[in-house]
Amino acid sequence: MLKLSITDIIARIGREEPFHAVSDDYSFTLKIDSYTYFLCGAVHDGHQFRKELWDNCLHSEYDRWYEEDPCTRQMVQSNPMVIAGLDSRFEYDLNRAPDTAIYEDAWGKKLWDTPLPENQKQKSLSKHENFYKVVHALILKMEEKFGAAIVYDMHSYNWKRWDRPVPVVNLGTKNIDNDRFSAFAKAWRDTLETIILPHNIETTAGINDTFQGNGYFLKYITDHFDNTLVLATEFSKIYCDEYEYIIFPEVVTAIEEQLKLKLRNHATTFYNDFILKNGLLPN
Template sequence: METRETSADLVAQPLWSMTRGLSPLVGTAIHDGHFLHEDVAALMALSPDDRLREEDPFTAAFIQDLGNRVVVHRSRFEVDLNRPREGAVYLRPEQAWGLDIWRERPSTARVEAILRQHDGYYEMLHALLCDVQRAHGRFILLDIHSYNHRRAGPGAPPTAQADAPDINIGTFSMDRAYWAPVLDSFMACLRRQPFPGRQLDVRENVAFAGKGEQTRFVHARFPGTGCAIAVEFKKIFMDEWTGEPDPQAIEALRAAIRASLPVLEAALAAMPGGKTP
């Protein structure tokens, strides 16, 4: 499914968009973006379809019901905001699933200019979370991603269910014992939610452990007050090879997150010292 981008699209598309609400819950979709800056696109060997396969399309839909949300519109192949700054621009195939990314490698100066997006994003995120913390005392950030489970090819068997839960919860950088009331309530709620033909398989640290930069940043900057949960949806809501979405599945997963919001707010307020939203 070829995605065509005009020069006007590439220049006009914002880096990210942020919506501020009244809740202590924040949702982010930092790999949802697909656009590239025009001069980056000119250097890249990857086709839009190849990029899309490793991006997280439609994840912005899953956080539409959160009052506080951030959606990144630029591709992770321009800058990956879930990597540390020094590795946020993929320059070698081993940084990006073995893919040969560049027809012409960007200059050092261009890479540094791209990395200013990384700096700006985390400055914005820190300011947002400080504001939410001032209002509520504590907050929860749902760091929404997706992952492939048909890497062997469109006609090959998918990754075994034992190794690929429908929703993988990553908790590597958090104080798991401290945030247990929040995590356990969240996961139990998601497991109760219907999905076409079955219930959702929700497990912790199976396909991924939640070692990304954003959750690490939150737990380092907001110890004891910020709970960042890495939420990886298996791409059961789309065809990861063609990019074709499954609207029914997308709506079911959005509804699952929506159902979890009052559960998360209640768990957060019940913690010692918690505020009522």
Template sequence: MPNDPLASPAPWWTLARGDGPVLATAIHDGHAVRTALADRFALDDAGRLREEDPFTGDAIHDAPNRFVAHRSRFEVDLNRPLDTAVYQSPDQCWGLEVWRSALTPAEVEASRDYHRRAYAELGRVTDQMAEDFPAFVVLDVHSYNHRRDGADAAPTPVEKAPDINIGTFSMPRERWAHVVDPYLSFLSDYDFNGRRLSVAENLAFQGKGEWSRFVHDRHPKQGCAIAFEFKKFFMDEWTGAPDPAELDAMRRLMRDSVAVLGDLIQSRDP
């Protein structure tokens, strides 16, 4: 469409629908930006990639129900409320200068429109799942940096940066304890390429993002949204180079997680 303010060389997102009560999402996987903003960025590709969540979309590829966003969080962050979803100053995004010059109100609104449409899609899919199942899980998969002082500097200690962090802040924790507690045990016991990963709840992150909050607000008795963070042990966060063996293990873990969570969510009425 000529002059389409949302036009991009990449699709908005990929949505797959299949069987089961678990929807896996990777809303920060994307790196694409819409054509109209491509020359407005002060931040280069490598700088954007460092704060995005690459390979999380690949990790959930075997989930029958999955949503993978292809737009960069630096165009619009789907895990923030609409009014703060477009970064407009360094204090909103790790001190980074994102734009060469301030975006116009029209440019901000065009980015917010993507946010509105993504949440409309999330609402539509979760409404259908609520019709099909007494309860369902949204497994919202992210990743985070642990070498912020530089490629050659010491990483953040594991006591502050577990391999996996589960965020449960926005959920009614007691309601979903029969899902979360055994899932944490499953993750701690999982054979991940011959080792056990460190697992924590609400340590590095608490699950305060808008994506999970939306699910809990829209489906307070049926929707269990779990914010899942992989530490970027599976890649070099400064060069972006992945470790293929670790990516394969992540994909197996996510495949097995979908099966385990599906069983747990259906083990009792919500």
């Protein structure tokens, strides 16, 4: 893996070079084995939390981990194009717009003992800005090369906080173009229901059951690119004990191994039934 500046990452994308890189501020990773029409994102996978923020933060490491999306990058890491955050959403949230990306409180609890100095905020917001510069360049290249693209926006959620049965996987589709893309969302939901999990966990999948897909990652791409579908895909944390701070690697591995084929097959259907049928592939 290379350590690259944002300028260098964008230049390599422009030249269609395959590469594995970490940004030079260590805020995100990008893996491109080959340029294709589908991208996997894991914006909340990160757990890093800048040391200068520690003493001022009123949330414990466990509090932060509980609200992050651990292992979501691992679930899709075998795919050819993967972008993933390394920093905790408690420093800045990549799934929020810049003006709300730095929390003042989080899940009903004040986050900072004293308000953050402006220079500390700007340090975080510059990383948020750089991430989206790369996202923009990447989707631009994908649409330029294939005419359209599909993005699997991977998240997780704490199912035990709900007081009703909730699906193992939820798709948020409120902010996609459902006139054009609802069939692909439903097909992805149906595909996810076929995942076989250890410990007799029944895989259920719903659409807009727990979350509606209101994240900035989805909205940014959808607002800037007409032919890119983003599927906000939330696994409930059946792959860990969210109260005891324990990951179940056998469950994570089962998801990862099955998504290798299922995700690619779904993306291929998108390519055949949307890109090719609509004549979007550039000459």
